[in-house]
Amino acid sequence: MSDMLALDFMRNALLAAFLVGLAAPMVGIFLVQRRLSLIGDGLGHVALAGVAIGVITDSAPVWTGLAAAVLAGVAVELVRARGRTSGDIALALMFYGGIAAGVVIINRVDGTQTANLTGYLFGAITTTTRTDLGLFAVLCAAVVVVVTVLRQRLFAVAGDEEYARAAGLRVLALNITLSVLTAVTIVVAMRVIGLLLISALMIIPNAAAQQVSGSFRAATWWGVVLGMVSSVGGVVTSYYADTATGGTIVLLAIALFALAVAAGAARRALAAARHRHAERHPHEHGPGCGHEAVAHGDHVDYLHDGHRHAAHEGHYDEHADHAHTLDDPEEVHR
Known part of the structure; x- marks a missing residue:
C-alpha cells in the first residue's frame, strides 16, 4: 500500500474515488425510489456530447459536459410534467438523442483528441489533477449539502408525487433539482468511472443497501458506505491487478450486492425463526x-x-x- 501512496497520481485517484463514492449513492437512492435507475445512462450520453463539444472547441470539457447534462435533465422533467410524453419515453428520447449527438460530434474529433474522449467514456482516474480534485470537491460538497437539506422533501416526492403535491410541496422544482444533482454527479464521476458506467455506482450500492436496511435513512447511509468501499476499493484493486479502474469498481460493487443479498436472506430467515420461537412462547x-x-x-x-x-x-x-x-x-x- 505504501508504494501506491508514494505516487502523487494515485493519491489524487484515491481522493477522486472517495468523492465519487460519497456523492453518487446519495443522489442514486432517490433515483432508485423513483424507478429511474437508467436516467444516469441517459444523462451520461448527453454529457458525452457536451464533452465532445468542449474537446473540439478547446474549452473546458467538464463545464460543457455539465451544461449539456443539466439542460437535458431539466428538459426531461419539463416534458414529463407538462407534456403528453410519459417519463420512460422522455428518458428514451434523451438516451438516444444523447447517443446520436455524441456520435455526430465525435466524428468531427481528430485523431489527437480521440484518447481524450476515451478517458471520459471509460474513465481515466490516473490523469486526475489537483485542479480536477478542487473542482470535484466543490461539486461534491454542493451535492452533499443540497441532498442533506432537501432529503425529506426529495424522499416524499420520490415515494408519491401526488401525495407530495397535495401536501404543498413544489414537486416540479424538486424533480428538476434531483435531475441537476444527477448531472453534477455524472460530471464529478466521469473521469473516475467513465460516462458509460457511472449509473452503476449510483444504483448498485443503493440496491445492496436496501437488502440489509430497515429504513430509508439506514439505506442511504449504507449506500454511501458501500459506494465508497466500491470506488476506493476498486482503485486499489485495479492498481495491484493491473485492470481497468472503472470496470473494477463496478464489478466490486456487484460483488458487494451479492453479499448483501445473502446477508439479507440470512437476516430474514433468522427473524422468521425468532418469530416462530416467540409464537410458541407459553x-x-x-x-x-x-x-x-x-x-x-x-x-x-x-x-x-x-x-x-x-x-x-x-x-x-x-x-x-x-x-x-x-x-x-x-x-x-x-
Missing part, C-alpha cells in the same frame, strides 16, 4: 408478570430470557433490541 406477559416492560412505539415489549416479546393477535412477536421512532416518516418496517 408464558403470558402482562402487568405484574415479573418480566421487565419496555416501551416500544405504541405498545409494550417484555424482556424474557434475552428476548423481547410483544403480544399481537393471540401470539407473541419477537422484536429487535431497538425502538422504532414513529415520528420518522422514512422508517420502513419489514
